[in-house]
Amino acid sequence: MLGKARKLVERALIGRSAPALAHWGISLPRRLVTSIQADGFREVVQYAARHQKFFARKLSGNGIDPSRVRRPEDLGEIFTTAEDLLTLPSEEFLCREPQAVFETTGTTGRPKRTYFSYDELDFAARYEAAALYEIGVRPGDRVVCTFDAAYWISSWLTFLACKQLGVFCSAVGKPHPKEVYSRLREYGYNIIIADPTWLVTLSEIAQVEGAPSVKLMIAAGDRMTDAYRRYVQEVWNAPVVLGYGSTEMGGGLGMECLRRDGYHIDEFNFWVEILNPDAEGYGELVVTTLARRTMPLIRYRARDLTRFLEGSCPCGATIQRIAKIRGRRDEMVVMGAGNMYPEIFEKVLEGVEGISDRWQVAVRQEGRHDILEFRVELSNGISPATVEQAVRENLQARFPDVWANHVCGMFRLALRCLPAGKLETGRKQRRLVDERSDS
Numbered sequence: 001m002l003g004k005a006r007k008l009v010e011r012a013l014i015g016r017s018a019p020a021l022a023h024w025g026i027s028l029p030r031r032l033v034t035s036i037q038a039d040g041f042r043e044v045v046q047y048a049a050r051h052q053k054f055f056a057r058k059l060s061g062n063g064i065d066p067s068r069v070r071r072p073e074d075l076g077e078i079f080t081t082a083e084d085l086l087t088l089p090s091e092e093f094l095c096r097e098p099q100a101v102f103e104t105t106g107t108t109g110r111p112k113r114t115y116f117s118y119d120e121l122d123f124a125a126r127y128e129a130a131a132l133y134e135i136g137v138r139p140g141d142r143v144v145c146t147f148d149a150a151y152w153i154s155s156w157l158t159f160l161a162c163k164q165l166g167v168f169c170s171a172v173g174k175p176h177p178k179e180v181y182s183r184l185r186e187y188g189y190n191i192i193i194a195d196p197t198w199l200v201t202l203s204e205i206a207q208v209e210g211a212p213s214v215k216l217m218i219a220a221g222d223r224m225t226d227a228y229r230r231y232v233q234e235v236w237n238a239p240v241v242l243g244y245g246s247t248e249m250g251g252g253l254g255m256e257c258l259r260r261d262g263y264h265i266d267e268f269n270f271w272v273e274i275l276n277p278d279a280e281g282y283g284e285l286v287v288t289t290l291a292r293r294t295m296p297l298i299r300y301r302a303r304d305l306t307r308f309l310e311g312s313c314p315c316g317a318t319i320q321r322i323a324k325i326r327g328r329r330d331e332m333v334v335m336g337a338g339n340m341y342p343e344i345f346e347k348v349l350e351g352v353e354g355i356s357d358r359w360q361v362a363v364r365q366e367g368r369h370d371i372l373e374f375r376v377e378l379s380n381g382i383s384p385a386t387v388e389q390a391v392r393e394n395l396q397a398r399f400p401d402v403w404a405n406h407v408c409g410m411f412r413l414a415l416r417c418l419p420a421g422k423l424e425t426g427r428k429q430r431r432l433v434d435e436r437s438d439s
């Protein structure tokens with residue numbers, strides 16, 4: 001049974017172009033948005049209760065009657081975790097015969113698999129198209145997308161989204177930035193969609209060789225620091241808009257608008273919760289997919305830490321926003337300095353002269369003391385003492401609470417200089433590591 005609000009959406013969506021959807025998506029009254037969500041949630045819960053072995057077992061194990069579930073909280077301690085997806089066979093989650101599969105690689109190297117139907121991919125692409133339209137992508141533009149294709153979903157979805165908008169698109173996997181740079185003028189690309197680090201490398205080439213005119217850049221798939229964003233925007237003299245999502249979420253969960261202040265969430269297709277928020281509202285992002293039927297995920301724990309942004313965005317959109325991801329839950333370190341996230345150290349090291357962008361912060365233990373050790377590579381013959389002084393000054397000025405804990409003797413600071421290349425640790429470098437022993 002489709003709920004009333006949801007029925008209205010389904011009707012409104014039939015034949016709806018992405019531009020119309022974009023307009024409609026930002027202008028709906030808040031009350032209607034929440035009612036669409038509530039309908040979607042009830043429906044997916046009842047559907048998964050009938051068709052998904054994993055969820056059905058969780059329901060009966062917790063003695064919960066799915067017909068009484070109205071909101072995520074009604075499910076108590078029922079969640080779907082990355083560990084569930086990694087360890088249980090796909091049949092536990094599949095509700096019908098799939099037509100496509102995508103993977104994400106976890107830190108362990110084992111892939112998490114998510115299955116879809118073609119319809120679901122087209123449906124997701126339509127919402128992505130609406131988001132692209134909203135930030136200014138138009139027919140006549142030329143998009144080059146260099147998200148890794150392989151088993152990842154984002155390259156395919158971007159291609160399908162551009163197709164729905166009638167926009168020229170080369171989704172070419174992830175070649176070396178040089179390959180794309182040499183074709184920028186030939187194909188007249190004016191919109192670049194890529195991973196943050198790839199975009200930075202491309203920008204370094206453009207800074208030396210010249211930057212052809214580009215209207216917009218979109219980055220996702222990794223975290224982009226404010227410093228990187230500013231650098232890329234300066235080189236191209238164009239805005240960098242960030243998107244957030246994952247394969248499990250079926251591509252995009254949200255995208256910034258041109259104001260670039262938080263991700264606008266696709267609340268028509270996802271119910272987002274922030275689990276166990278701290279005093280500032282930061283907690284773990286938990287996502288329920290409302291529209292998918294091949295492999296819906298109920299209360300999927302994304303392990304990313306974020307918070308809802310209060311107040312409405314000046315762009316006028318009525319859908320909620322979440323803050324930039326602060327870090328991964330498994331990257332948070334609780335220590336004498338407080339709750340530490342990689343983002344804190346990005347900010348501390350921003351603007352420090354004479355260090356490369358490869359750095360790591362380790363929490364170590366000496367006796368009963370926590371040591372916050374900054375590991376950096378020095379360049380330009382700068383002295384370690386100068387770098388350490390800059391780090392201390394930045395920490396004191398930018399994170400007074402953390403500094404106050406230092407003054408109280410809750411932790412000590414150390415700087416370790418490493419030879420170049422020592423911190424090169426493959427695809428995803430850990431910025432913050434906890435090396436204290438449990439004993």
Ligand SMILES: [Zn+2]
Pocket residue numbers: 256257258259264313314315316317
């Ligand atoms: Zn906005």
